[in-house]
């Protein structure tokens with residue numbers, strides 16, 4: 086290990102390590118030598134967690150008394166109506182409870198508290214619309230708008246514990262809708278605006294929603310896309326009889342179908358409502374929200390999050406991971422339909438009184454310089470996006486230099502973030518050099534819908550960086566790598582990522598599926614550890630974690646999580662055409678993975694133009710069943726799928742075929758080797 090420069094030696098993970106200075110060749114690993122990006126002096130100086138010793142003190146505090154550590158933070162970061170007397174209750178593990186006898190309200194914590202602290206006139210949300218129009222909403226205004234909508238919800242009979250589905254575009258109203266639910270103790274379930282009527286219906290039915298909040302349309306990249314029409318279609322599919330009201334935010338003013346008995350314009354309903362609304366004080370374990378996500382088997386899981394523990398995790402990670410201070414302008418580019426948009430748009434930044442940018446559009450409209458222009462215009466200081474966006478913008482720059490960040494003034498930036506999938510070192514280096522000007526640490530944050538917030542991530546003022554590694558656990562997160570019976574694996578040897586101790590922001594259960602919750606995340610053989618579903622490896626020298634990808638049948642396409650089984654079910658539900666289907670992921674330079682489907686038709690195997698035509702039909706079928714994000718890029722047809730004699734589909738083989746790799750696997754047990762040639766043919 087090379088040690089030079091001012092940040093030469095720090096104790097890390099019990100080992101003494103050295104870190105190189107930023108001399109152009111750092112952040113790489115060569116011949117046993119690890120060279121890391123040192124923490125820039127100015128970042129370290131002002132950081133909430135300043136220097137590796139501060140990080141290690143927090144880790145030691147949590148190590149000495151895990152539940153007391155989190156209790157201390159819960160008192161510091163959250164305002165309680167009734168203080169809790171017990172931190173962790175593990176008597177019904179894995180159904181852990183945190184701060185259970187405490188009561189609070191999330192919307193009070195995010196809004197009223199900021200106004201009471203004197204931040205009423207501070208900009209909470211700086212909204213930039215698809216067409217570039219900018220509006221600013223202060224904390225006082227956001228509170229008033231939330232109260233007005235919360236009053237509408239109450240007036241329509243929505244009560245504490247009722248579920249409200251939110252199917253919205255990126256908008257201030259989307260955040261207001263979430264906050265309004267939280268204010269009256271209703272549990273929201275946000276459904277990403279790219280999901281189809283069928284998926285929306287399934288989620289409404291699953292949650293037993295009594296109300297839907299939507300918009301007439303959404304605007305993305307200059308295109309008007311329907312939302313309300315899809316809600317109507319979803320309700321017409323049946324099974325959502327509990328839905329009594331649909332509240333519609335007028336975004337584009339497009340002509341939409343109207344059902345007077347159930348539809349209400351948001352602006353009409355909120356008009357004349359008081360600007361105040363008494364918060365519903367709920368217990369810390371009250372479900373704040375459900376968020377459906379894909380698993381390896383069966384239908385999506387309704388991940389249930391708590392109120393107190395979740396809010397704490399959102400607040401503390403927002404503050405420390407992004408090192409947010411009073412004058413920062415934070416921008417998380419995620420959609421509120423995903424967990425990142427929950428924790429790092431709707432809740433975390435507001436819980437700590439930050440100013441944030443909310444963006445309606447897409448990174449490539451009107452051109453691929455949009456992100457950089459917005460950072461310049463709004464003087465964004467902390468920017469959080471996904472590797473897939475970075476990679477697609479790198480590609481755009483190579484096609485047209487005008488989109489290069491160097492044409493914009495990005496000097497306001499202090500810290501960059503990455504989320505959703507592994508960031509390859511080349512994209513990391515580009516992001517660091519060209520967006521961050523070589524001076525901004527990148528926090529590569531590993532976490533999941535289920536974890537509520539960051540789990541393994543650098544802290545910008547403390548952690549030297551290694552491109553491609555999410556580095557070290559957030560203080561208080563007992564991340565580890567184990568084998569399939571829960572024993573620790575030595576550093577340098579890959580294994581399964583687990584979390585050995587419960588943490589406040591963790592999933593509480595799968596909505597209405599307690600058994601599935603236990604089976605999915607706390608398999609018996611793993612000693613009660615939380616199983617993340619990702620593989621990981623820890624570096625021997627630094628103790629740094631690198632995520633090696635999912636160990637189950639979950640794909641990550643442009644940072645969107647998709648279950649292969651879900652896509653397979655969608656394909657075989659096309660009963661007229663499809664007899665059997667298997668879906669695997671293929672690594673992709675831009676999107677991380679792409680979806681590759683192998684299909685056996687009921688009729689003869691098509692070739693040439695006929696195959697292209699059926700592939701296109703199946704693509705739009707999947708788009709209808711799940712949503713455009715699930716459309717397989719590559720569809721191939723065979724007379725059969727490669728199976729073992731016991732009838733098991735050989736997925737590893739399919740993965741090799743999808744990658745156009747030579748087949749090296751043993752195919753002697755294969756029932757029908759002739760199909761391999763067929764499946765290698767692309768359409």
Ligand code: PRX
Nearest residue numbers: 504505506507529530531532533534632646
């Ligand atoms: O495989 C990991 C990957 O995304 C999965 C979680 O997806 P989702 O629940 O949709 O949440 C995405 C936003 C938090 C993980 O199991 N993943 C997420 N962040 C990273 C990552 N893989 C590598 N590095 C990351 N920083």
